[in-house]
Amino acid sequence: MNELPDGLVDFVSHADWGDAVIEPIPGDASFRRYFRLRKPSGETAMLMHAPPPEEDPQPFILVAGWLSQNGMRAPEILAQNPREGWLLTEDFGNDRMREWVDANPADELPAYEAAIDALVALHQHPAGPFSPYDMGTYLREAALLTEWYAPAQSLQVDDAGYLAAWEAALAPLLERQASRVTVLRDYHAENIMLLDGKATAPQGLIDFQDALAGHRAYDLVSLLQDARRDVSPELEEAMLSRYIEKAGADEHFRADYARLGAQRNAKIVGIFVRLYKRDGKPKYLSMIPRVWAAMERDLQHSALEPVAKWFDANIPDELRAANGGTIA
Known part of the structure; x- marks a missing residue:
């Protein structure tokens, strides 16, 4: 599971994050995988891979938009390719x-x-x-x-x-x-x-x-x-x-x-x-x-x-x- 999924490099490159270091984040109980992208400048973002057919990032996009419009703090969507299961979002850091x-x-x-x-x-x-x-x-x-x-x-x-x-x-x-x-x-x-x-x-x-x-x-x-x-x-x-x-x-x-x-x-x-x-x-x-x-x-x-x-x-x-x- 340490191998990068197919299409990751292309997606982050098109999102203007091609120079970022890719850090895998341990997963949980689903098929989704997460990565932290870290640019040389120190700027970070979170990358979600929710691969079809088991996963679909479109509901996350819908709910995030609704929450943000109604005063709740959901991650900002920076780039997306729902068909391939890719979503790049704001990084909320490590303080759970x-x-x-x-x-x-x-x-x-x-x-x-x-x-x-x-x-x-x-x-x-x-x-x-x-x-x-x-x-x-x-x-x-x-x-x-x-x-x-x-x-x-x-x-x-x-x-x-x-x-x-x-x-x-x-x-x-x-x-x-x-x-x-x-x-x-x-x-x-x-x-x-x-x-x-x-x-x-x-x-x-x-x-x-x-x-x-x-x-x-x-x-x-x-x-x-x-x-x-x-x-x-x-x-x-x-x-x-x-x-x-x-x-x-x-x-x-x-x-x-x-x-x-x-x-x-x-x-x-x-x-x-x-x-x-x-x-x-x-x-x-x-x-x-x-x-x-x-x-x-x-x-x-x-x-x-x-x-x-x-x-x-x-x-x-x-x-x-x-x-x-x-x-x-």
């Missing part, structure tokens, strides 16, 4: 919120407060021109748990009952989702950049190409029930309360937060098992206990009663007590 707050614990609270306030500002706008986060999408995502986790644990589960339970739990939320907002879907500490190297700096956004139009609570769940970083219950509660107060959320918001927390965490468990079983990426397995523990907390809310009953009937107590158990 995740590493910053881990290295500077005193900055954790102000960094999360700024992230909450950014969501409040985002949700003052009607949703962008994105597909709706509808019941079919919620159910397909939740089904990743039964499709991948259950077989990995050699469990025979009630698939139809699982989807019916989710549909019953999510139906009230869909009624309140009529007034949609833009949902970035992966709004967490590893996708928020601190642009001026301090916790209270403007926050840059990355990895938002899968945005949909949905419920205000979803990105809060992404941030406060982070699959990759421990967020204390005290911090989660403080930030949830901050959002509710600043956004003027109604009395149903906490229930919807629990609904989407359980749905997202069920999806993530399935995705992490799939990354291991299908794609040979075992590193995500170590995150499942954190995700499972958050899901169990969400399932305690009365709004999740149908789903909680399904878990009681289909997932053995010993696996649940072990936060999902070991995946072989």
Whole structure:
């Protein structure tokens, strides 16, 4: 994977970055690859390769444009060739919120407060021109748990009952989702950049190409029930309360937060098992206990009663007590 993809040199040359040093950046859970370009002058830019047919940079371009037009800090697009999967963008630097707050614990609270306030500002706008986060999408995502986790644990589960339970739990939320907002879907500490190297700096956004139009609570769940970083219950509660107060959320918001927390965490468990079983990426397995523990907390809310009953009937107590158990 250290070899440069075909077409890279031609693309950066046409973008007037042909004299730049090309520095590969470690990838994550997708087919996308990233490179930092560094000119002799010291100027830098980020190069994304999102090769078709597995990837398509056009959604990133669309969402970045919408976010920039609506007061959010998305990377400026410097050059693009979507047909070949190339995108050159502004470089937000190396100060991700995740590493910053881990290295500077005193900055954790102000960094999360700024992230909450950014969501409040985002949700003052009607949703962008994105597909709706509808019941079919919620159910397909939740089904990743039964499709991948259950077989990995050699469990025979009630698939139809699982989807019916989710549909019953999510139906009230869909009624309140009529007034949609833009949902970035992966709004967490590893996708928020601190642009001026301090916790209270403007926050840059990355990895938002899968945005949909949905419920205000979803990105809060992404941030406060982070699959990759421990967020204390005290911090989660403080930030949830901050959002509710600043956004003027109604009395149903906490229930919807629990609904989407359980749905997202069920999806993530399935995705992490799939990354291991299908794609040979075992590193995500170590995150499942954190995700499972958050899901169990969400399932305690009365709004999740149908789903909680399904878990009681289909997932053995010993696996649940072990936060999902070991995946072989």
